[in-house]
Amino acid sequence: MKVSIDWLKELVNLNISVTELIALxxxxxxxxxxxxxxxxxxxxxxxxxxxxxxxxGVAREVAAITNSKLNFNDEKIDFPDLPKVEVIVExxxxxxxxxxxxxxxxxxEQSNDTWVKKLSDCGIRSINNVADITNLIMLEYGQPMxxxxxxxxxxxxxxxxxxxxxxxxxxxxxxxxxxxxxxxIADENGPIGIxxxxxxxxxxVTESTTSVLLExxxxxxxxIRKTAQRHGLPSEAxxxxxxxxxxxxxxxxxxxxxxxYEDLGGKLTAITLIGNLKQGTKNLKLTxxxxxxxxxxxxxxxxVKSSLKKLGFTLQNETVTVPYWRxxxxxxxxxxxxxxxxxGYENIPSKPLPNFKTKLFQVPLIYNxxxxxxxxxxxxxxxxxxxxxxxxxNLELTTEDLIKIAxxxxxxxxxxxxxxxxxxxxxxxxxxxxxFKDVAIFEIGKVYSPxxxxxxxxxxxxxxxxxxxILELNQIFQNLGLHxxxxxxxxxxxxxxxxxxxxxxEVHPRVVNKFGIEQxxxxxxxxxxx
Amino acid sequence: xxxxxxxxxxxxxQRIAQAKTLKQLDEIFLALFGKKGELTLLPKEFGKLSEEExxxxxxxFNEIKLELETExxxxxxxxxxxxxxxxxxxxxxxxxxxxxxxxxxxxPLTQIEQQTAEIFQKIGFSQFxxxxxxxxxxxxxxxxxxxxxxxxxxxxxxxxxxxxxxxxTHTSNSQIRILKQNKPPIRLMNIGRCFxxxxxxxxxxHTFEQFELVYVDKNVSMAxxxxxxxxxxxxxxGQEIKVRLKPKYYPFVEPGVGVDGLCIFxxxxxxxxxxxxxxLELAGAGMIHPSVLKRGGIDPxxxxxxxxxxGPPRMAMLKFGxxxxxxxxxxxxxxxxx
Numbered sequence: 088m089k090v091s092i093d094w095l096k097e098l099v100n101l102n103i104s105v106t107e108l109i110a111l112x113x114x115x116x117x118x119x120x121x122x123x124x125x126x127x128x129x130x131x132x133x134x135x136x137x138x139x140x141x142x143x144g145v146a147r148e149v150a151a152i153t154n155s156k157l158n159f160n161d162e163k164i165d166f167p168d169l170p171k172v173e174v175i176v177e178x179x180x181x182x183x184x185x186x187x188x189x190x191x192x193x194x195x196e197q198s199n200d201t202w203v204k205k206l207s208d209c210g211i212r213s214i215n216n217v218a219d220i221t222n223l224i225m226l227e228y229g230q231p232m233x234x235x236x237x238x239x240x241x242x243x244x245x246x247x248x249x250x251x252x253x254x255x256x257x258x259x260x261x262x263x264x265x266x267x268x269x270x271x272i273a274d275e276n277g278p279i280g281i282x283x284x285x286x287x288x289x290x291x292v293t294e295s296t297t298s299v300l301l302e303x304x305x306x307x308x309x310x311i312r313k314t315a316q317r318h319g320l321p322s323e324a325x326x327x328x329x330x331x332x333x334x335x336x337x338x339x340x341x342x343x344x345x346x347x348y349e350d351l352g353g354k355l356t357a358i359t360l361i362g363n364l365k366q367g368t369k370n371l372k373l374t375x376x377x378x379x380x381x382x383x384x385x386x387x388x389x390x391v392k393s394s395l396k397k398l399g400f401t402l403q404n405e406t407v408t409v410p411y412w413r414x415x416x417x418x419x420x421x422x423x424x425x426x427x428x429x430x431g432y433e434n435i436p437s438k439p440l441p442n443f444k445t446k447l448f449q450v451p452l453i454y455n456x457x458x459x460x461x462x463x464x465x466x467x468x469x470x471x472x473x474x475x476x477x478x479x480x481n482l483e484l485t486t487e488d489l490i491k492i493a494x495x496x497x498x499x500x501x502x503x504x505x506x507x508x509x510x511x512x513x514x515x516x517x518x519x520x521x522x523f524k525d526v527a528i529f530e531i532g533k534v535y536s537p538x539x540x541x542x543x544x545x546x547x548x549x550x551x552x553x554x555x556x557i558l559e560l561n562q563i564f565q566n567l568g569l570h571x572x573x574x575x576x577x578x579x580x581x582x583x584x585x586x587x588x589x590x591x592x593e594v595h596p597r598v599v600n601k602f603g604i605e606q607x608x609x610x611x612x613x614x615x616x617x
Numbered sequence: 618x619x620x621x622x623x624x625x626x627x628x629x630x631q632r633i634a635q636a637k638t639l640k641q642l643d644e645i646f647l648a649l650f651g652k653k654g655e656l657t658l659l660p661k662e663f664g665k666l667s668e669e670e671x672x673x674x675x676x677x678f679n680e681i682k683l684e685l686e687t688e689x690x691x692x693x694x695x696x697x698x699x700x701x702x703x704x705x706x707x708x709x710x711x712x713x714x715x716x717x718x719x720x721x722x723x724x725p726l727t728q729i730e731q732q733t734a735e736i737f738q739k740i741g742f743s744q745f746x747x748x749x750x751x752x753x754x755x756x757x758x759x760x761x762x763x764x765x766x767x768x769x770x771x772x773x774x775x776x777x778x779x780x781x782x783x784x785x786t787h788t789s790n791s792q793i794r795i796l797k798q799n800k801p802p803i804r805l806m807n808i809g810r811c812f813x814x815x816x817x818x819x820x821x822x823h824t825f826e827q828f829e830l831v832y833v834d835k836n837v838s839m840a841x842x843x844x845x846x847x848x849x850x851x852x853x854x855g856q857e858i859k860v861r862l863k864p865k866y867y868p869f870v871e872p873g874v875g876v877d878g879l880c881i882f883x884x885x886x887x888x889x890x891x892x893x894x895x896x897l898e899l900a901g902a903g904m905i906h907p908s909v910l911k912r913g914g915i916d917p918x919x920x921x922x923x924x925x926x927x928g929p930p931r932m933a934m935l936k937f938g939x940x941x942x943x944x945x946x947x948x949x950x951x952x953x954x955x
Contacts, residue, residue: 133771383840424872438840443741464719514948
């Protein structure tokens with residue numbers, strides 16, 4: 088969320104400087120990704136604070152952590168008695184709340200400089216005054232809005248899932264083949280928008296638009312997420328639907344949007360509100376004992392109460408009432424985090440762990456083996472858990488025997504290794520090409536085989552400049568005192584016709600040559616137990 | 618021109634056929650394709666040709682070029698295969714030789730990880746193994762990260778069977794196993810490879826290491842978390858390092874904690890490495906979420922716990938001044954032997 092600094096100052100009487108605020112936010116609320124004189128960006132990736140996806144939510148948070156005064160209150164909403172826009176919601180699970188207001192007498196123009204600046208501070212491009220209102224409201228309240236050109240919508244509006252074979256051209260000009268799970272807004276001629284994701288091109292607001300159908304809705308977050316992913320259409324709107332919306336806020340936002348259109352000279356002529364618009368309240372238990380024992384500090388009850396009050400919670404006896412905008416607060420521990428944040432995590436003292444006797448520990452077998460190998464003069468390498476395309480090609484591997492990644496990043500991460508020595512051979516070749524005349528390396532790591540088997544292997548690769556490196560490799564092997572059970576070098580075609588044992592072999596020059604090198608290389612592979 | 622090309626073809630095919638060693642073939646290759654090779658220089662004469670001739674000559678030239686290339690590489694293979702036949706005559710004995718004197722090296726990640734294991738072992742933590750290949754359930758769902766939840770955006774995942782079997786994206790897949798298989802008090806740690814769907818650059822790897830500990834007992838608090846963070850970072854970076862906690866969201870802890878250390882480069886003055894803030898985020902942690910404890914068979918009314926983890930690659934980069942994360946898995950000796 089990019090937060091416009093000018094806009095924030097309209098919403099809250101900041102009693103600290105912006106620089107101080109930018110230093111404080113990561114300690115109380117959320118990290119800051121980037122900032123300049125116009126905006127700061129909250130790091131919201133994956134975060135569950137839906138309220139912080141709006142200017143008002145950020146203003147409430149800022150007011151609470153800085154003891155500043157908010158310049159707004161929730162209004163009491165009363166819509167006038169007007170005719171209804173004809174709407175049918177066919178799937179009330181996917182669309183529990185659906186509201187449409189018809190506004191006429193509009194003239195599409197460029198937005199004023201204040202609006203353009205607010206939008207651009209928040210990372211959104213200005214389109215025109217009518218469309219910009221929907222984005223300004225989304226930014227201020229966190230409630231996405233969509234404006235259809237009312238003259239391009241024929242007959243009754245319906246909210247339904249797509250039918251087989253249905254298509255829509257979206258605002259970006261692309262034709263989208265719809266899936267039968269996609270939730271749509273449609274008129275009697277077909278789809279006019281993908282609900283919560285993107286509007287349709289045919290019903291777009293253009294220069295000639297004079298009336299709009301303004302939509303404010305709550306859609307099922309999972310459905311919106313799936314549809315946005317299916318069509319590769321992540322958007323500011325769909326992000327907010329996925330994080331969750333509230334009814335109180337929707338009504339606040341809708342009333343504010345209508346007011347903005349009216350200020351442009353528009354006239355509200357019809358309105359339809361569908362769904363249960365009553366916001367429930369959430370009460371949770373909070374005890375002083377649990378609070379103190381989880382944070383590890385004795386915070387006086389008055390301080391707990393006043394901290395929560397600043398954040399919009401009320402605490403009465405041991406019952407906390409959660410403000411409607413905090414969808415992320417569901418259990419006692421969530422409230423305790425609020426108390427801890429307001430106390431300041433950085434003020435929590437350090438408390439040592441009690442003494443502890445354990446018999447477990449276990450001898451670090453693998454580390455000891457690594458140490459022995461390094462003491463013998465070998466260098467430890469770590470290679471990818473995959474076979475590179477160079478390895479699969481040069482070894483002509485039958486990949487059916489390997490674990491396959493369903494969504495590889497590239498063909499370099501498609502197949503998982505089932506032995507280590509091929510990757511070491513690749514590493515030896517790379518180092519020889521870099522001018523090394525002697526390469527003695529080892530790796531201890533996991534190898535994988537279908538369906539989900541993992542075992543630890545040790546592999547060594549040795550290029551010592553001689554034409555018979557297995558002699559020295561055997562000495563190294565003898566020094567390790569291993570009695571391996573598994574991990575045999577079984578694919579004879581990769582190895583020298585005479586120089587091999589169960590666990591050691593000279594790699595066949597035919598294989599070595601394919602990696603573009605001429606030197607003789609010996610390899611070892613054994614399974615080890617952890 | 619046509620004649621000239623077929624002359625080269627005839628001449629060199631003969632020479633290739635007669636070559637007996639790889640060295641001879643290398644010479645032939647150079648004579649054709651080297652800087653002053655016949656086939657390298659020839660196209661410079663094409664300028665003199667008429668358009669019509671060019672249309673005829675160009676494909677012919679390319680055809681001959683490819684033929685000669687293929688012939689050389691086939692001849693190479695043949696000579697090689699001949700030499701491979703001699704391998705059967707090479708003796709195999711394992712008579713003793715001395716091991717060459719070399720200076721060995723442990724991988725920088727092994728060094729950091731062993732140091733970490735020893736630091737935590739001193740205060741009672743034992744090592745615990747968790748698999749790299751795991752179910753979507755153990756890696757995500759049991760940790761309050763259901764399918765189609767916005768929090769999934771935090772982990773780009775490599776799947777073996779989409780939605781079911783995956784490469785673990787974090788060592789947190791050890792949590793449910795640790796909780797189910799042990800009774801409190803618990804002090805266990807898991808170190809190992811994790812995987813993400815990540816395009817490679819100097820700061821991003823798809824294959825990387827994580828460390829994570831799980832501590833469960835009665836009255837475990839955020840004050841213990843502050844202690845663990847200080848205890849570890851002082852052991853790694855020295856007694857003078859300052860440590861502060863801040864809020865951070867992970868779905869499987871509540872409260873969630875980010876662990877900052879005072880920037881070791883600028884001592885808090887603000888520099889390029891810490892992005893001017895004077896602090897570096899060095900670890901992620903939190904109080905284990907009660908629903909995770911419950912799924913692990915532990916009563917959250919009686920016990921609480923800490924999950925605390927960090928990335929050894931990043932720690933090694935800071936401690937040893939390594940600038941490119943890709944070096945760890947590169948096998949490049951000039952890096953590993955530094």
